[in-house]
Amino acid sequence: MSLPQVNPQDPPCPASQQDLRTQLHQRLDQAIDDCLHGHPRASFLLGEAALRGHLAALGLLLLRLFLLARHQDLDLKPYRQRGFRLADGYAQRDLHTTCGLLRYGRAYLIPPEGQKGPGVHPLDAELGLTRDSYSPRLISWFCRLCTRLSFRCSAELGEMFLGWAPAPSTIEEWALGLGRPAYVWLSSGPLPEGDGEVLVIECDGKAAPTATEEELSKRRRPRAKGTKAGPCNCQRHRGRACRQAHGHKRRRKRGDKSKNGRSATLVVMYTLQRGEDGRLHGPCNKKVFASFSCRKKVLQWAREQATRRGFGPDTGKVVQLVVDGEVCLEKQLRQLFPGAIRTLDIRHAQEKLWEVGRQVHKEGSEELAAWVEPLQELLCRGEVDELLRRLGALRWSGPGSKAKRRKRDGAVGYLQKRQGLMDYGRWREQDLVLASGQVEGAARHVVGQRLDQSGMRWVVERAEAVLLLRCLEVNGDWDSFFTWSEQQRQEDLRAGKVVQIRSQAPNQLPQLNPKSEKERRSREQARAQARAKAAA
Numbered sequence: 001m002s003l004p005q006v007n008p009q010d011p012p013c014p015a016s017q018q019d020l021r022t023q024l025h026q027r028l029d030q031a032i033d034d035c036l037h038g039h040p041r042a043s044f045l046l047g048e049a050a051l052r053g054h055l056a057a058l059g060l061l062l063l064r065l066f067l068l069a070r071h072q073d074l075d076l077k078p079y080r081q082r083g084f085r086l087a088d089g090y091a092q093r094d095l096h097t098t099c100g101l102l103r104y105g106r107a108y109l110i111p112p113e114g115q116k117g118p119g120v121h122p123l124d125a126e127l128g129l130t131r132d133s134y135s136p137r138l139i140s141w142f143c144r145l146c147t148r149l150s151f152r153c154s155a156e157l158g159e160m161f162l163g164w165a166p167a168p169s170t171i172e173e174w175a176l177g178l179g180r181p182a183y184v185w186l187s188s189g190p191l192p193e194g195d196g197e198v199l200v201i202e203c204d205g206k207a208a209p210t211a212t213e214e215e216l217s218k219r220r221r222p223r224a225k226g227t228k229a230g231p232c233n234c235q236r237h238r239g240r241a242c243r244q245a246h247g248h249k250r251r252r253k254r255g256d257k258s259k260n261g262r263s264a265t266l267v268v269m270y271t272l273q274r275g276e277d278g279r280l281h282g283p284c285n286k287k288v289f290a291s292f293s294c295r296k297k298v299l300q301w302a303r304e305q306a307t308r309r310g311f312g313p314d315t316g317k318v319v320q321l322v323v324d325g326e327v328c329l330e331k332q333l334r335q336l337f338p339g340a341i342r343t344l345d346i347r348h349a350q351e352k353l354w355e356v357g358r359q360v361h362k363e364g365s366e367e368l369a370a371w372v373e374p375l376q377e378l379l380c381r382g383e384v385d386e387l388l389r390r391l392g393a394l395r396w397s398g399p400g401s402k403a404k405r406r407k408r409d410g411a412v413g414y415l416q417k418r419q420g421l422m423d424y425g426r427w428r429e430q431d432l433v434l435a436s437g438q439v440e441g442a443a444r445h446v447v448g449q450r451l452d453q454s455g456m457r458w459v460v461e462r463a464e465a466v467l468l469l470r471c472l473e474v475n476g477d478w479d480s481f482f483t484w485s486e487q488q489r490q491e492d493l494r495a496g497k498v499v500q501i502r503s504q505a506p507n508q509l510p511q512l513n514p515k516s517e518k519e520r521r522s523r524e525q526a527r528a529q530a531r532a533k534a535a536a
Helices: 017-038 044-073 077-081 122-127 136-146 151-162 168-188 213-220 235-246 295-308 327-336 346-357 366-381 384-392 401-417 424-429 437-451 460-475 478-494 514-535
Strands: 085-097 100-110 198-209 261-274 280-291 318-323 341-344
Touching: 017 044, 044 085, 044 100, 044 122, 085 136, 100 122, 122 478, 136 151, 136 168, 136 460, 136 478, 151 168, 168 295, 168 460, 168 478, 198 280, 198 295, 198 327, 198 437, 261 295, 261 437, 261 460, 280 295, 280 437, 280 460, 295 327, 318 327, 327 341, 341 346, 346 366, 346 401, 366 384, 366 424, 384 401, 437 460, 460 478
Parallel strands: 198 318, 318 341
Antiparallel strands: 085 100, 198 261, 261 280
16 A cells, blocks of 8 residues: 655645644544444454554644744744845755655755855755655665665565655665765764773675676666567567577586675674673674775774774783684784784684594594594693694505695694694683684675675675675664764755765775875884894
């Protein structure tokens, strides 16, 4: 059932508030009469559906009363003092709201004589109504939906519950427009309260499928007119004719499952609070951040947020970094957090033990589990030297022994290279984090469930906007962010600027600040010189 809309032949708005109050009372009386006498044998399903129409109509009348009251109470003196002139005392406009489509009027002012620029609508500026022709609440609803569902599914759900919905392309353009202030909020928004004593930072990456240049050229070229297939022109024959006109898709080679992925770097930051039992509890104030920008920029964001939360470079508090074993990632984090505890995810180390064990015993067998168990105990106690000695003592001969030795040497080399990140015994005594389960779950939930679905092929800059908005939704900051962005738009409207949330231009990926990067390198060189001088 569609929601009530304005009749173009009706007057745009009542002349007085009393007229609207009368209409409201009449509509309410109709709704009461309909409940009492309208459907004596109707089921609850039909009665609720009929009541929904009355509630929507009442909502429209109340919104029109609200807009009329604000219009009549608005003071235009500040605008007249700036030289603005009244061009239309009641310029009409259609606005989509949660109750339906309504028409209202507001004053329209033009700039002073001799001055160029757009006119202003003071009422729209005071209410925060942009040129999108949709209420801010509707825009917030649909943008929040598109952080969890595709743009088309968001539009279909809106139509299911509201009776109508904007086009999927409109929802996408809203997301692109909100993606710009989203990064600002994630970088400089209010800090959480009640942080713990230990800061934990987990980092990982997750790839999303992106469109190739060939796919983009097909998207951007002019659309051909519909192909007809005989007199019937049914969907089945029309689709067959279209496939013949476009040609068959090139078959992939066997084993080719490439999705032309672009990796997003994820950072999960939270704190742990020591309780009365002496153990660390949490996570507290967990925040997720992800971006398709370069990894240095994302890690720089982590450094800045850690400093804002009271864990600066020279802090005496405990900072723990949990990584997946990638050497380049660990090196960059070491430079940004020189005094932090760096930890290899224990699951990655355990996986190497199972890889070697599968060369000795059959996969899934009890013998394999019994062989790996004592090695895992050594790993958990932090006795890495003994663990490496036992792995190095393994000997094979006969057919297939070369591949087995290669697996053993690969595992030993992997663990030796990261031995300084595997002091699990001491960290268990301190009740610190040993595995990167938080960021692994975030990679599946934040990136995988929204950006890595069947048939999706993203443009990276457009995926960036959805990814940032999804981080806000997952962090539970959506309402605070939208209120803050609404205040920013109101300030621009009051300044006489043209404001519209919808945007067709994709977001630019966050870039490194050349000045701050140069200063960081200078500090690193100074520290290196100081250490060399002290050693000499």
